[in-house]
Amino acid sequence: xxxxxxxxxxxxxxxxxxxxxxxxxxxxxxxxxxxxxxxxxxxxxxxxxxxxxxxxxxxxxxxxxxxxxxxxxxxxxxxxxxxxxxxxxxxxxxxxxxxxxxxxxxxxxxxxxxxxxxxxxxxxxxxxxxxxxxxxxxxxxxxxxxxxxxxx
Amino acid sequence: xxxxxxxxxxxxxxxxxxxxxxxxxxxxxxxxxxxxxxxxxxxxxxxxxxxxxxxxxxxxxxxxxxxxxxxxxxxxxxxxxxxxxxxxxxxxxxxxxxxxxxxxxxxxxxxxxxxxxxxxx
Amino acid sequence: xxxxxxxxxxxxxxxxxxxxxxxxxxxxxxxxxxxxxxxxxxxxxxxxxxxxxxxxxxxxxxxxxxxxxxxxxxxxxxxxxxxxxxxxxxxxxxxxxxxxxxxxxxxxxxxxxxxxxxxxxxxxxxxxxxxxxxxxxxxxxxxxxxxxxxxxxxxxxxxxxxx
Amino acid sequence: xxxxxxxxxxxxxxxxxxxxxxxxxxxxxxxxxxxxxxxxxxxxxxxxxxxxxxxxxxxxxxxxxxxxxxxxxxxxxxxxxxxxxxxx
Numbered sequence: 001x002x003x004x005x006x007x008x009x010x011x012x013x014x015x016x017x018x019x020x021x022x023x024x025x026x027x028x029x030x031x032x033x034x035x036x037x038x039x040x041x042x043x044x045x046x047x048x049x050x051x052x053x054x055x056x057x058x059x060x061x062x063x064x065x066x067x068x069x070x071x072x073x074x075x076x077x078x079x080x081x082x083x084x085x086x087x088x089x090x091x092x093x094x095x096x097x098x099x100x101x102x103x104x105x106x107x108x109x110x111x112x113x114x115x116x117x118x119x120x121x122x123x124x125x126x127x128x129x130x131x132x133x134x135x136x137x138x139x140x141x142x143x144x145x146x147x148x149x150x151x152x
Numbered sequence: 153x154x155x156x157x158x159x160x161x162x163x164x165x166x167x168x169x170x171x172x173x174x175x176x177x178x179x180x181x182x183x184x185x186x187x188x189x190x191x192x193x194x195x196x197x198x199x200x201x202x203x204x205x206x207x208x209x210x211x212x213x214x215x216x217x218x219x220x221x222x223x224x225x226x227x228x229x230x231x232x233x234x235x236x237x238x239x240x241x242x243x244x245x246x247x248x249x250x251x252x253x254x255x256x257x258x259x260x261x262x263x264x265x266x267x268x269x270x271x272x273x
Numbered sequence: 274x275x276x277x278x279x280x281x282x283x284x285x286x287x288x289x290x291x292x293x294x295x296x297x298x299x300x301x302x303x304x305x306x307x308x309x310x311x312x313x314x315x316x317x318x319x320x321x322x323x324x325x326x327x328x329x330x331x332x333x334x335x336x337x338x339x340x341x342x343x344x345x346x347x348x349x350x351x352x353x354x355x356x357x358x359x360x361x362x363x364x365x366x367x368x369x370x371x372x373x374x375x376x377x378x379x380x381x382x383x384x385x386x387x388x389x390x391x392x393x394x395x396x397x398x399x400x401x402x403x404x405x406x407x408x409x410x411x412x413x414x415x416x417x418x419x420x421x422x423x424x425x426x427x428x429x430x431x432x433x434x435x436x
Numbered sequence: 437x438x439x440x441x442x443x444x445x446x447x448x449x450x451x452x453x454x455x456x457x458x459x460x461x462x463x464x465x466x467x468x469x470x471x472x473x474x475x476x477x478x479x480x481x482x483x484x485x486x487x488x489x490x491x492x493x494x495x496x497x498x499x500x501x502x503x504x505x506x507x508x509x510x511x512x513x514x515x516x517x518x519x520x521x522x523x524x
Binding site for chain 1: 291312341379
Binding site for chain 4: 161164165168169171172175176178179182188191192195199202203205206207209213214216222226229230232233236237240241242243247248250251252255257
């Protein structure tokens with residue numbers, strides 16, 4: 001069981017910095033097609049901010065912000081977004097993940113359709129990576145039994 | 153090369169050189185001090201000032217080809233790195249030393265008395 | 274109230290980071306700010322309402338920073354001199370010193386601790402029950418503690434006014 | 437100015453090389469962790485300087501901001517892990 005650091009300095013500084021780290025993670029996801037980064041990197045930063053919550057406060061606090069149920073829902077929601085963006089192209093008659101064809105159902109030209117398709121892929125990857133990283137971290141710090149760890 | 157560019161370059165060179173000088177002093181102290189409590193003095197302080205000075209210099213140089221909006225935004229981003237490090241650097245230093253102290257390691261001293269009351273009575 | 278202020282701060286930061294002003298990126302910024310606020314709204318500002326005191330504290334904190342920077346430069350010259358001195362082992366005399374503090378608020382304790390870490394020859398190790406454990410690299414620099422810095426931090430966060 | 441930045445980046449890389457001495461021969465684990473942190477700060481500045489050399493400042497700023505964040509989180513998590521183990 002992970003024990004909280006009873007340390008006021010780390011708590012206060014993490015309290016001030018965690019929202020900015022989360023905002024930076026979302027920024028990296030949202031600008032993945034124009035600058036370095038993308039879904040995977042942004043998801044890792046978001047997961048790192050939750051790890052910081054666990055380190056600075058404690059496990060129940062992190063669970064209160066981001067419960068196990070939400071985590072499971074997010075990890076499947078990301079795959080859902082990714083797969084449906086791909087299948088939508090397949091259903092419209094192009095290859096899997098060939099976003100240009102999306103201009104048939106979106107009111108934009110093929111270039112912009114490619115842009116938005118890539119963006120939705122980034123969002124899906126980001127959500128899944130964040131959820132899986134958080135579950136991996138929780139499994140590691142509690143030795144694989146974090147449901148019991150919550151009860152004590 | 154206008155006179156403004158020359159002045160800007162000189163300021164940037166001075167700032168970055170001082171930053172690197174403090175980095176070098178921190179590294180030398182990191183090698184020479186006797187235990188890790190003292191080594192933390194060298195790295196924690198000198199690296200913070202080194203990052204702040206170098207970031208200031210780099211942020212100034214980012215403005216060297218005109219005050220366009222993109223340049224100003226890049227410069228503000230670099231200053232954000234400096235502010236982040238200004239908050240985070242001392243905290244990381246403190247966290248490492250706190251964990252070392254809590255695991256029961258006492259610092260290297262000359263007279264063997266590790267903890268003394270202050271101010272002395 | 275704190276939602277609005279944190280939204281403004283986050284959105285300004287988003288605009289600085291993003292640097293793109295089309296509708297798509299700005300709306301993404303709004304969505305991201307709302308997400309961050311909904312997850313961690315109680316982290317940046319803990320009280321839900323602002324008082325006049327907070328503005329004064331911010332102004333005084335900004336005034337405190339130049340003095341702190343000056344002290345940091347002094348500290349770095351001190352450490353650099355120690356590190357580059359050929360007879361370094363004679364000059365240093367490290368100890369952990371323990372002293373009592375008058376400060377009580379969280380923010381002032383943290384500001385004081387980080388200022389100690391950044392300034393001459395001292396690093397905060399532990400705060401416990403109103404006592405600071407500070408590692409000092411020689412006894413001369415420890416002589417100044419708690420001293421002027423505590424006064425200044427107490428002044429910044431108005432510790433003296435409310436008893 | 438590019439030559440100046442290149443020289444500074446080389447000096448910083450040399451300092452990183454010196455810091456690796458402590459990472460390899462450091463007597464305690466804490467020494468090695470500090471060494472990781474020191475290498476992190478120098479890499480931050482080298483990344484920013486590389487941004488000028490390759491004329492892609494907007495890209496390298498993001499990378500080095502990310503590096504700063506991860507270096508801070510890494511130090512905190514290391515600190516937490518070793519206080520729990522209680523051995524050095």
